[in-house]
Amino acid sequence: DSGVTQTPKHLITATGQRVTLRCSPRSGDLSVYWYQQSLDQGLQFLIQYYNGEERAKGNILERFSAQQFPDLHSELNLSSLELGDSALYFCASSRRDSGVTDTQYFGPGTRLTVL
């Protein structure tokens, strides 16, 4: 158990809908990262927040947005969902703001299925 929690575990929805994925980092970790894992694209970095502020951006679509709240939990919002958005979405956390030199601790993921 990494100490990172994600809810829900599974999410099934229809095209065009909007969903919110939630992540709670390990106690004491200030950075949260979001990743998307799909069969064709592999594991893609989406976005990083550090202590409430956006720190780094990856291949995140404009239909997707995220935020980190004062209690450090984070939410990833996916809107106008398409079939291709079906994937595993992982959240990870680390102590500091360096997503490169810090160990990242991954949550169990949310499996999103868009029908």
Add this chain to the structure above:
Amino acid sequence: SQQGEEDPQALSIQEGENATMNCSYKTSINNLQWYRQNSGRGLVHLILIRSNEREKHSGRLRVTLDTSKKSSSLLITASRAADTASYFCATGQFSGGYNKLIFGAGTRLAVHP
């Protein structure tokens, strides 16, 4: 696009044998990390090697890094059935104005009892 490329894509061995996975990358890096993922679950950090290091050990794991060839290898010695998982290399790099971890496509390792 993916930065690290693992080789082989899949590896099947018997318990007790050694498993070697390779990773190649394209641009300069700050460090290289190896992660493990059991089927459909979250990734677990295994080891980090900095760009100025050539070799690192952790238990049954040995990682090497050759920055001149832009490649790394992960050796698991005396493998066990519990080592069955996918293994990913991730390169830490500065790209697009940010520091990011870029993951490869992974090697699926199956260790048979």
